[in-house]
Amino acid sequence: MTGYRPPEAVARAAARGLELREQFGRGGTEVGVERAEQLRDRRPVSDDDITAISSYFKRHAVDRDARAHRWGDESDPSAGYIAWLLWGGDAGEQWADGIRADTRDKP
Secondary structure (H helix, E strand, O other), X not given: OOOXXXXXXXXXXXHHHHHHHHHHOOOOOHHHHHHHHHHHOOOOEOHHHXXXXXXXXXXXXXXXXXXXXXXXXXXXXXXXXXXXXXXXXXXXXXXXXXXXXXXXXXX
């Protein structure tokens, strides 16, 4: 399969999300875990996957406002933060949005 290879920063974020999920027992769904494994392993990502990744970040931007645990605090991370990392974190959002913008601009 051809596709887009996840950048190293995206792979690192996904790997960290998997570690935090294991450590704290929260964050993400099975779909998110499967996506994280794909990104961590830098397996090819299809156009449909890019759309799904970009859409995930748009839907879950509100998770940054969670109060139960702190966003970005790896000593007590929110479930939303862990899930965000599973999908590639901020690097994943920028990468997927960049690809979507590039493909929209092509005739």
